Amino acid sequence: MKLALLGCGTVGSEVVRLMRTRGEELAARVGEPVEIVGIAVRRIDRDRSHLPVDESLFTTDALGLVKRDDVDIVVEVAGGIEPARTWILTALGQGKSVVTANKALLAEDGPALAAAAKDGGADLYYEASAAAAIPLMRPLRESLHGDKINRVLGIVNGTTNFICTAMSTKGTSFEEALAEATDLGYAEADPTADVDNYDAAAKAALIASLAFHTHVDLKDVYREPLRGISATDIASAAAEGRVVKPLCIATREADGVSVRVHPAMIPATHPLANVNGAYNAVFVEAESAGRLMFYGAGAGGTETASAVLGDIVAVARNKRGGITAFPPEAAYSDLPVKPIGEARTRYHVSLDVVDEPGVLARVAATFAHHGVSLATVHQSGRGDDAQLVVVTHTAADKQLSDTVKELTQLTSVHQVTSVMRVEGE
Amino acid sequence: MKLALLGCGTVGSEVVRLMRTRGEELAARVGEPVEIVGIAVRRIDRDRSHLPVDESLFTTDALGLVKRDDVDIVVEVAGGIEPARTWILTALGQGKSVVTANKALLAEDGPALAAAAKDGGADLYYEASAAAAIPLMRPLRESLHGDKINRVLGIVNGTTNFICTAMSTKGTSFEEALAEATDLGYAEADPTADVDNYDAAAKAALIASLAFHTHVDLKDVYREPLRGISATDIASAAAEGRVVKPLCIATREADGVSVRVHPAMIPATHPLANVNGAYNAVFVEAESAGRLMFYGAGAGGTETASAVLGDIVAVARNKRGGITAFPPEAAYSDLPVKPIGEARTRYHVSLDVVDEPGVLARVAATFAHHGVSLATVHQSGRGDDAQLVVVTHTAADKQLSDTVKELTQLTSVHQVTSVMRVEGE
Known part of the structure; x- marks a missing residue:
């Protein structure tokens, strides 16, 4: 089984490392060895001698790598809309299964990618795209598909949860908490995507699409930034037995669905209230299954790579069996998304x-x-x-x-x- | 797609009800309608007029029903070792996929059932066998199979967790808490299976087998009853910032695995410490994914039926594609189970x-x-x-x-x- 890796940053390097150190176990789980036959990078001249792969594998020609006849599986961890979209559409068009962690692309163009997977008879897996290593997409897609999900409440961004936790437990201001998150490497140098909730909005679109079997577009997600949170909010919540959390909320209404990301107060006794620091959790209310919660690290190179590896094993097994597992997005409900x-x-x-x-x-x-x-x-x-x-x-x-x-x-x-x-x- | 239901107690009735009320959604998810063509019961003369099915579907000849040519999928929710084992082995032998919630049978005879599924080219799914509606088996089997699980800590029995919670929060004695659990319907009239941890031991065997890709037999699980817990234990734990919980503990050691169920103290800040009442949760430590937790209702007819329905959709889809999804137990590691x-x-x-x-x-x-x-x-x-x-x-x-x-x-x-x-x- 031959694999092309597109992107070799934090997540990609970790995928390379894990595929090497767990090679034998992966082979046992797949039924045959899975080999990396090429790694597309933007800059070929960077020192990558610490990675346990032959230097000849690196190439700047990602599209050429995708098109190679011997490639069975394409793993895209480069991010961004283009050229990632072209790579993925090309791979799927050639019947090559794709594993991606690209939430921005999926949120923007999910239906087109799903259609390409279906047309190409290929798998499109993206467990790592939301909540990193927390098995969330698979349970939503598969385990709960005999049930009816009515509501999802999620903490899906580690940076903003770290900030809310610090403000609540240490009484720091938003700015101080953000500075600490930056120092610890949780927040990026430009924290806009996190603290203005763009990241959470993309994840909310993916989660709601799977939960309600309908397509929720990124632009249909109502979004408020975290920046506005004040010590007054935190204190006012605490006085009433509540805590402030950065939530993604997706609800099934009588005549459609509602999807929004904003800070909100929840009871201190709610299972999500104890999800602290950079941890993520997604709380699901299903008609029969009742209240469920999935908890874990929502970010990190190794954690994301773990989710990517799980998907690699799944699509490799499917390939071996000559099958595709599930439609990547079962958007048969076609529910309207209601305005905020x-x-x-x-x-x-x-x-x-x-x-x-x-x-x-x-x-x-x-x-x-x-x-x-x-x-x-x-x-x-x-x-x-x-x-x-x-x-x-x-x-x-x-x-x-x-x-x-x-x-x-x-x-x-x-x-x-x-x-x-x-x-x- | 035609389905035979074996057993029509609490879970079976709920499966019947859900398949009727969600018929259209199920058909959309599977790609065709799934029809119940027979329901095996022990006593045919019971009044089942409240169930939305034709009375002619009921039969006492379970084996005859399993063998019927038009049956594609067999759902076993009768419980017990025999005749359930014979029914399941017969179905698998004829290439019929099986969904079961029978943890006792799986813990006792998992490898034989897995072998029969493999030989028959059929699926064997059992999400409902541990932790009811919590998607746990599927993530362990699939999402995390690119990772290496080192430890599982679980609260897998709602009755004993209810008892520990009552003792901790209300200061009641073990006997009072058990009486309350019985009054509320959480505990059975004979609570032995719960409070002596037989139920948890069976679930521990299943969970450990999947987590470590090795066969863990029920007799290899070290078991201590809950009955011994005293107010002194609870108070002594609280004084040190800990709480007492009924735990199932499975760890990967240097030279094998260790699997045990007994009451234990955990830090009050541990995510499992806030899992209260009849709720269940399973906390997983994986090498790359880090700390994960799955939380939800661990029992209940509707909740268990939800998990059964998820499995029905999965095996029905596989059937339609003419494939089986995964080996039911990938016991390739063959690790020794260490004595307590x-x-x-x-x-x-x-x-x-x-x-x-x-x-x-x-x-x-x-x-x-x-x-x-x-x-x-x-x-x-x-x-x-x-x-x-x-x-x-x-x-x-x-x-x-x-x-x-x-x-x-x-x-x-x-x-x-x-x-x-x-x-x-």
Whole structure:
């Protein structure tokens, strides 16, 4: 069984290393040895003498490598949209199975890739594309396909979870926590993809597509950055027995699905509340299976390579059997993705208010005016320190955001200090 | 696609119900409808009018049903060793794929069933056999097969976890907690299989076999009952920042594997420590993937039926493609299972001691005499109330048990009040 590796960065190097150190076990699991016959890199002149492969394997001609007659499996860990898309489409078109960790490409162009796999009679596996080593795609695709998934709540980005954990447990500010994440190598030099939730949004699109058997496009995922989180949010959550987490939320509604990524409060007793540091977890609510959670490292070269290797074994076994396993995306449901305004959720709102009689009544009336009913109201402080914390019952997101807009205009309200959705209750 | 259902108790009825209510979705996932053509029951005269199937489907001739020419898939949810074994072997021998939840049979006779599946060119799937709806078997069999699993720690029995949780959080005695579990329907009228850990031992054998790619027989699993747990154990654990959990522990050692089920202490910060009530979870340490956890309901008719349905879809798809997916047990490693005496672990020992100088020295010398080094020693109380709590470093189980035996004979020791293994640190 012959394999072409496209990309030799953190993940690719680790794939090379693991295929060497676990060669015998891999061969036992596949039924024959799997050999790397070429490694496409961008710069050929880099020193790669630490890798346990012959230097002659390296090439800058990725497309030529993909097209080689002796290649059975293509592993793409280069990332980015192009030329990765061309490589993958070419491989699938030639009936070569593809293993990829490229969540950006899958989120942008999943249906086209799935169609190419189907047409080419090839496998397209991408366990490593979300939540790294956590077996998540396979259970969603296979184990739960006798069930009906109604909701997925996930912590799918290690950097933002590290930041939320540090803010909650050590009381650091967002900026301090981000600096620490950068120092420890969790956050990239440019942390935009993580802290502005682009990374999580791509993963949410993939997860929701599999969970609901429908295609969810990246542009249909509602996204709010993490940057806005303040110490007030964290403290306000803690006072009510909740914690702030960077969530990806995908729900099946009566007339469609809703997919969003934003910071949110969850109960401190929720299984996700104890998922700390750079760890990831995905919590699934299925009609029959009930509440499930998958937990593990969500990033890291070795962890991602482990998921890639699992996929390599799977597609290699399928190849040997002359079969493809599953359609890469079973998008037969074709459910509409609802706009954020129609998402059903709850809000936690903290307000600095004027200390005078009737303030609570006016605030409550504003919520009522938009048809939002209140779950709890806590009033505290006196004078300049007077505060209200309101937690609503479930309502449409638009009702809630309209309410907050009107609250900011009340003369009795100095400031809306924190607005955050409440999930998982 | 035609299916024979063997057994129509809690799980079987739920399979019938789900196949009816989700018929359309199942057909979409499989690619064609899956129809139940017969249901084998022990007593034909029972009222089953609440089930959405024609009464003519019921039969007491299970073997005849299995052998019918039009049956493609056999689903066995009757349980027990015989006649279930004969039914399954017959089905596999005729090339019919089998889905089963029968952990007792799999633990007792796994290799023979796997061989029959291979010889018959049929699938044998058993996701529901351990941890019900939690996708565990599939990730162990497939997602992680590019990795090397070094350790599995699991809470795999809901009844005993419910009991430990009640004892820890409400301070109830073992007997009270068991009575509550029985009242709530978690424990059977005869709770022996649960509280004496027979159920967990069977699951441990299955999990270890898949995790280490070797056959672990039920008789090779070291088993201690839960019954011995006392309020002293719970309090002693809590005082040291630990909780008592009913664990299944499977470890890869230098020269074999070790598989055991017994109550144990784990750190309160361990992900398994927050798995409470009747929930189950399995924590996996893999060389590359790192620490993973799978969490969910470990029992229940609907939850188990969900796992069965997932397997039905998988084997039906394979059938349609004319293929079998994976060898049911890839036991190519053939590792020896080590006796409990050679298992490497740590002990937490509480002692009532005589309040006189030199007691600690004598106790410490006893540990040293058996080559066991101490991690922490806490001395508390005076007079009749003098107590020592010792936590050891890792040593062979035999060294530890020999130490405890000798401790009970010291004149300075009134009583060894609690001995429990410490895991997950």
